[in-house]
Amino acid sequence: MKQMNTRLKKGFTLIEVVIALAVFAFLIGGLLGFLPWSVEGVSKVREQDTAYGLVDGIQIELERMGFSLVGAGTHRLAGMYSAFDSPRESGTKLDLLLVARRSGGQVAFEQVVEEASLAEMNSDQLEEGANQDLLTKETGGVVYFNLTENQEPVSLVGFDDSQKEIYPYSTRWIPEEERYFLIKCSQFPLEHRHQHHPSNGFLALQVDVQWPYKVPDPSSDGGFRRIPMKYRNHFRLPMAITR
Template identity: 60%
Template sequence: MLIKRKKHGFTLLEVVIALAVFGFLIGGLMGFLPWGVQGVGKVREQSIAYGLVDAIEIELERMGFSLVESSTKRLEGMYNPADPPIEASEKFSLLLVSTKEGGSVSFEQVVKEQDQSYLNNPENKQEGENVDDLKKDFGGLINFNSTTLGGSTEPVSLFGFNEQDVTRAPFSHRWIPESDRYFLIKITQFPFGHRHQHHVSNGYLALEVDIQWPYKVPVPPDDFRRVPERFRSHFRLPIAISR
């Protein structure tokens, strides 16, 4: 004789415990979701920063050796045969910029090197005091912002652009609005006493490159904000250009 066994379902207590465990697991996984999305964004920005290296070399070549050498000044008396060069009282940093999408870079300006208190002050909208030009040791003037050729003024850096240059070819191809300058490429010569310190006998110029982001971000409706340096990511590398 077959005996039918009575089938039992889950008790209310078992269902409550199962739901609690399930909710705990799902809640934990959902907590990682923002971190995952943020991580993807960071990886993407790092990839763009790494991809700017070729564009940096192209822009430095376009600028030319003399302009790059002058705009990254760390030494004085470089071309004085009577005395060895000394550490400059005012050091310059060459600033290049790129958009959040990367691809190409543009020469923004030359600034005097600043300390961390200045760079981390959110009230300062620029990376340092702009340098307009530099007089060479044995004559000659290097213009960093704009230059006059044939009676017309042409921009050298983005800082030297005027309203007409923004839409005037071929300069308009280099223009990047300040609110779109997401990547900053800060370039300097190696410090005094370093084994890669610049010397006039070198056939090349060794440079320190520091790619930083975010540099400037938009503030609606038509303004921008400079992000303090302590909140930026960095990718540093050496680079060299030939004469």
């Protein structure tokens, strides 16, 4: 009887403990391996939700800018007002760029650029394309993109240092290193069912929300770095504004 009680009181052997710890470490190591993927996945979902939430802000900013400015800033077709000419693709196609912070919310008009091919957008560029100051319309008149004739800012490119702190301009200012979302607006191409025509009471746009656009980089001269197109996420949608 005494011998039986002694056998019942025996614990795990050293080999059994080592094997148990090895199995436990193997399982925990496998689970921890999924942790970075989980964190990255949550971050991507959060940013995608923010991109979806920018839709209302984009519409509001385009309406604030007005039909004339948006139409000129997304100029694509020529020969629209000639009775003796058919509409054709213009030699200079423009993209209108809006930006927003990583947290979403405010959307602001950054600039108008000449449409550039992907081959021209290398990682060393700080700009998305060649900035445009104005457009002379076929019917006459000029639309200013950066500064009005009175030197008041229209786009973020037109801001000087003092205006960044002066109301009401300061409410629109977003520092370059905080322009995480890029919203690229362009007109539909020729022969597309949504191509623009002067008789339309609306202007249909292709809207491409891209991120990350610019991120902080203390080592660069401007304090930010532009992320090349091939590394960005995209969320595309059609949108329209009325006259």
